[in-house]
Amino acid sequence: MFEVKICGVRLKSDVQAVGAAGSHAGKAVAIGLNFYPASARYVDPESAETAELSATAARAGILRVGVFVHETPEKIARIAAQVGLAAVQLHGDETVEEVDQLFELIEIDIIRAIKLPTGPISIEEIDEACQPWLEMGCGLLFDADAGSDHGGSGKTLDWPSIRSWADANPDIPWMLAGGLTPENVAEAIEVTGAKCVDTASGVEESRGVKSAAKIEEFIQAI
Numbered sequence: 678m679f680e681v682k683i684c685g686v687r688l689k690s691d692v693q694a695v696g697a698a699g700s701h702a703g704k705a706v707a708i709g710l711n712f713y714p715a716s717a718r719y720v721d722p723e724s725a726e727t728a729e730l731s732a733t734a735a736r737a738g739i740l741r742v743g744v745f746v747h748e749t750p751e752k753i754a755r756i757a758a759q760v761g762l763a764a765v766q767l768h769g770d771e772t773v774e775e776v777d778q779l780f781e782l783i784e785i786d787i788i789r790a791i792k793l794p795t796g797p798i799s800i801e802e803i804d805e806a807c808q809p810w811l812e813m814g815c816g817l818l819f820d821a822d823a824g825s826d827h828g829g830s831g832k833t834l835d836w837p838s839i840r841s842w843a844d845a846n847p848d849i850p851w852m853l854a855g856g857l858t859p860e861n862v863a864e865a866i867e868v869t870g871a872k873c874v875d876t877a878s879g880v881e882e883s884r885g886v887k888s889a890a891k892i893e894e895f896i897q898a899i
């Protein structure tokens with residue numbers, strides 16, 4: 678679907694930076710719009726500014742992914758239609774029943790954040806964390822467990838553990854998140870074999886404020 682997602686964009690200039698960097702590097706890019714009110718990267722799904730962000734991305738051929746934490750399936754479906762999302766990313770502790778209901782309401786992709794400990798973890802433990810979501814047809818996004826913040830922590834995963842799991846499951850597509858920066862993303866890809874990477878805090882000049890230069894460097898480094 679996409680090779681890189683820059684998550685938590687809040688300004689039209691952020692979207693333009695992602696589009697320009699994607700074009701320069703010849704990469705399929707997506708933006709993440711964060712609809713979790715407690716996040717420093719929150720955008721209001723009802724605002725004219727968010728509609729304009731989404732329209733700017735659409736005109737540039739950039740996919741929009743909505744990030745949600747503990748919203749009802751009905752609200753997620755309504756926002757997805759209103760904002761024109763290509764996928765929703767569930768980053769809380771949503772239940773299998775809630776995700777089942779969401780599948781009844783939307784036809785776009787559902788990406789499940791699999792929040793893992795930052796230390797070494799076995800193939801079996803990762804399998805166990807993924808299994809219910811794979812059976813439902815969710816896409817997988819590996820992120821470091823951020824506790825009560827849920828995501829956007831800048832913490833990295835144990836990449837060799839992810840590599841071991843990926844080698845044991847070569848037919849399962851997945852995405853890598855968690856503390857990826859312009860400085861470490863090439864190594865993260867080399868170690869894990871990730872085909873799709875996602876970053877929020879790694880391309881910011883301060884919390885919640887994106888840096889066009891870091892977005893460019895990050896996408897160039899892939």
Ligand SMILES: O=C(O)c1ccccc1N[C@@H]1O[C@H](COP(=O)(O)O)[C@@H](O)[C@H]1O
Pocket residue numbers: 684685709711713716717718744746768818820826827828829830831832854855856857875876877878879
């Ligand atoms: O970015 C946030 O503030 C956030 C809040 C709640 C859930 C998810 C969030 N972002 C996602 O977290 C990962 C990793 O972020 P980082 O690169 O380590 O800062 C990323 O997938 C974001 O989509």
